[in-house]
Amino acid sequence: MTDHHGACHCGRIRLVLSDTPSEATECNCSVCRRVAGLWHYPAPDAVTVIGAATAYRQGDGALDLWHCPICGCTTHWTPTDAAYPRMGVNLRMFDPGLWSELPRRPVNGAGF
Numbered sequence: 001m002t003d004h005h006g007a008c009h010c011g012r013i014r015l016v017l018s019d020t021p022s023e024a025t026e027c028n029c030s031v032c033r034r035v036a037g038l039w040h041y042p043a044p045d046a047v048t049v050i051g052a053a054t055a056y057r058q059g060d061g062a063l064d065l066w067h068c069p070i071c072g073c074t075t076h077w078t079p080t081d082a083a084y085p086r087m088g089v090n091l092r093m094f095d096p097g098l099w100s101e102l103p104r105r106p107v108n109g110a111g112f
């Protein structure tokens with residue numbers, strides 16, 4: 001298994017992903033459309049986050065959306081329920097070779 005290494009623009013927050021995405025999710029909800037996240041949903045134990053990111057807990061409080069306090073890049077989200085089996089990593093923090101050719105899966109989080 002090859003680890004994939006991602007980082008925010010300034011490099012303060014780094015992500016190590018130990019699985020390989022097979023699709024990339026684009027969600028149209030009120031926050032995802034603003035941060036332009038392109039999501040992969042690994043098990044939390046497949047991700048190592050290095051560095052002190054800042055959390056934004058929005059809406060129903062089901063997840064924390066994390067960003068770099070210096071450069072502002074949104075790097076990942078984590079569930080506030082520790083039993084939830086998935087988290088989200090923003091694939092745009094990784095080399096485009098990992099994700100640019102993946103099938104895009106739209107999620108209608110906005111409920112239009």
Ligand SMILES: [Zn+2]
Nearest residue numbers: 008010068071
């Ligand atoms: Zn940064």
